[in-house]
Amino acid sequence: MEPRSETERFTVPIGPQHPALKEPGHFRISVEGEIVTQAAVRLGYAHRGIEKGAEGRNWIRNQYLVERICGICSHIHATAYCLGVERLAKVEVPPRAQVIRVLVAELERIHSHLLWIGVAGHEAGFDTLFMYSWRDREAIMDVLEALTGNRVNYSANVLGGVKCDVDDALRDTILRTVDGLEKRTEHYLRVVTTDALFLQRTRGIGVMTRAQAEVLGAVGPTARASGVERDVRVEAPYAAYPSFPVRIVTDTRGDLEARVVVRVRELFECYRLVREILDHMPPGELHGRMPRRIPEGETISRVEAPRGELFYFLKSNGSDTPERVRVRTPTVCNMTSVVRLVVGHQLADVPMILAGIDPCFSCNDRVIDVERKGRAAEQWTWEQLRAYGVDTYHGHRP
Amino acid sequence: MRLGAMLGDILPSLFRAPVTELYPFTRREPPTRLRGLLHWDRESCTGCGMCATDCPSQAIELFTYDKKAKRFVFELHVDRCTFCGQCAVSCRQGSLALTKGNWELAAFDRGTLDLHFGEKEDVDRVLRGDLPQAAPTAEPAGG
Amino acid sequence: MPSPEQILQIVSELAASWTWKMETRQPEPNRIDVVLPSPADLVPFVVGLRVQRLGYLSTITGLDPGVDSGHLELLYHFCPGPAVINLRLTVPRDGARVPTLTEIIPSAESAEREVREMFGVTFDGLRNADPLYLPDDWPAGVYPLRKDFDGNGRLKLA
């Protein structure tokens, strides 16, 4: 099987088993000998035209449109949007609403990180880790369903505050669930740092130094795993984070294992925050009065999604529909930074590096173009890349 | 570095009952706030149409034949509804609520997912297409 | 990381020290808008920001004030720590040419490619030519985020 002799078009099914993927990427990688010299990404399989759609809908409907950009971090999108619109309308949000927003955001981060541990296991062929982490995740999904009424798209926010409240019964179930999950997370921390076969897929793979992370603009756990202290909850605290300070979790090794460990350690931080929030719940109503027409103005709203910094730019022209809604999701940053990171790496390591940043791709497929000097661009499958990697390890490179 | 870090999980579960819930045969009590199918209360509704304008996916259409006699027809497109609950928040009379009882809505034909609530003959008039003149929620072009 | 006020102070001094004064506005306590007179000032000013370690580019936003306004507006958002710095650049509606930032800030590529395909602004020196989000069969010359493109309408493409 000689991929190099004739140019063949391959398509790579990262396939339906990759649930965390939000937007399939199409990578173009050019290679010199073994080292990747140039790489580019092409998204677009999940582009639904949201920013244009937002201009045709009133402010209230937009919140639900924006919430469905990414199913795994839906609450944080709605929160960023609501914070921006409330700042434009200069509406005072009651403190209890802000605290509940932060509470649901942290519960969502727990569910997102547990999900990703399972997906990382599944990608590495470790189905038992996938089954057990998703079994434990069901506990937090029940809490979210009891608290907000839906397991994934909570719609807990409403312009000017929140819709759901935390009563005592809920408070006890949340605390019980968090205690149980903390023990399980300690177990997972041991598993991902000691299981020999899992480590073979993560330790020393896809190392991103701190300088690279900063230059390439990586965000979220991917950046923090390389030592970059960048977390919007700490730099520019929003909602109720000023009264609930967050301790940044960082690592210095910057390889795939560090990214897994940073996400697992962040889970402990989330548990601590949830307990702290539930102990200091301020009284008060749940949402303030919100005008239907938002006064003219522009604002920027930055929040920390489970995968990194989420950036919103809102511009209103005084009417009840926005002039412009700009959304920059963290995955675009991570993806372009990791695609840059791949340059200079072994072609054989590219697949695991790309899969390792918890990419938010819709799980259609990824096509990797390999351009060799002086020959037409070939498109390789992800698997072809892996098989190519195998030949490299065997040392019988032609 | 050791082999089989998950041994502590898989061995005990060999002797423990699986956590699987036998769904269709045993049903778990859904949480009280579960957002299932929308319920519309005709008595308290005033036909203002706020729910229709605020619905993110244009799933609600309200036809008012006679405001005082509360002769409304409330058309709910379940296939468009995203169960977000904004209609219940926007409705000042509180006549809308997402019920927790009804969430098994799988169907074989999309037609069955268009529900009409209201007086029998009003609903027939809507189905015949004899809509009231000022239908407040005309479908935006290409909706 | 300096406090927001210090950052805004640094940026307004930087803007004022330019050969011809750049207008700066502070609509919000932690935000400063710097109006760039011409696309040529973009790269030097961004280098100035990076020297002051304020050069973390979050993204680039395209704005279409309206078909009759005859111009488009590009906003470069720099978000070092708590403060937000917007560089505002107005460009003509058709045939706008703006220098690319990818040499100094590699992560700007995805934002630039998105603005190019959504607004039709060409970035000189941007190596990657293929679209980022729009499908392959999207007709050339149609820019969806411009006001004249009817978002809700069903643009009947092949």
Place this chain on the structure above:
Amino acid sequence: MASTSGWSHVLEQVKTWARANSPWLVHFNTGSCNGCDIEVLAVLTPRYDLERFGVKLKASPRHADVLVATGPVTRQARERLLQVYAQMSEPKFVVAVGSCALSGGAFRGCYNHMNGIDQVIPVNAYIPGCPPRPEAIIDGVVKLVSSLKASVAAAPASEAAPSGGPDA
């Protein structure tokens, strides 16, 4: 004549029983926000575990009987969805999961997508919800499977079996 038709009826009965008891899924995301995808996968995890109904999540459309499609079919994903559907071998079924797959959901009317799966390929079962709970997805699959049993009992050859079919 009666014996052969009796015999072929029994054969048909056995085939339906087998098809109803081992529905293999292939899952395809045509631009969804991943909310429905994680629920479709949650259905295989220990708490719901659809393997007790014989469901296996296969990666290749060629091995699968039921295509679980999510998302409003973006323009870019449309041709790939048709490809996957064509690769599946008869008898095949399509289940649209989530309000995006049914009608475009919250994105209804945006440019760049087709407002639902049934605008592109024929759909057998619709599961509303945003996202539908895992139990609702199980309910959809169970309803599809039981309708399969009923449909064959009524009309033996549901669709014109392709001439090359094994039982011709």
Place this chain on the structure above:
Amino acid sequence: MDTVRNFFALVLFPSGLFLLAASLIYEWVDRKLLAQFQNRIGPRWFQPFADVVKLLSKEEVVPRGGSSALFLGLPVIGLAAALTAALYVPLAGLAPSFSFTGDLIVTIYLLSVLTLCMGLAGSNTIGRFSLVGATRTLTQLFSYEAPFLLALLGPALVAGSWQISEISQYAQSHWLILTQPIGFIVAVIGLMGKLELPPFDAPEAETEIVAGALTEYSGRGLALFRLGKGVEMVIGLTLVAAFFLGGVATPLLFLVKTLGLLVVVAGLQALLARLRIDQTVGLWWRYGVLLVFVQWLLIVVLREVRL
């Protein structure tokens, strides 16, 4: 008279229908154990039977780009080879229906014919994934075949004969697992490599290459290949149980020992993550073969000392 007995042995009792049923049951036990290890319920008892019948009744799509005769013929050859291998193995605790000196070697190579057929089937189409899957299947075949064969030759050495019936006869009186522990470990790991069970399931890694060599197969071909795999599992388990776990004298012993071995195999499947194909090859050639040679050394040395 002899032909009727042979026909009966080939089609009905030890091989043929009985073995197919046994392979379905063992596949169910394997999936059920794996599910139980993962804390879930797992399939019902008739699941593999339903899967096979459904696959047989599905439309068979013959892709272009490969010879269709080969495409349709390979599954049949693979299954036939696996079934004939069963004739020499003490299935269900009874003496093997045929045996001649040297049938151990024949059985082992008959068992690898199925893997060869899958490799051929994979490379017979233009589909990328089946091509990659085919190379991986063959790479894995060459890596585990030698250590697996040598591990099984250990008991043959001790029993002093190449005939399976004699070896299992000898093994009934000596628990060879105690005298040859290393050989036993290599044999079990080799069996998992042959059956491409995780952690050696790189050739059909779902997240990477869809279904490897079998991506293009649907309907009847896929059913026959899956049956072949099930038959191989039963035969492999019987061989290892007969040699190392004190022989399979009665059907009850056969059941207990093979199912006990299956529990160990399923536990390993649940426990270990998938090895990259280069890691499996490295693992086999560095450690597998080395261990087996150490085992042989021990056997020879022990025999000299005792003599």
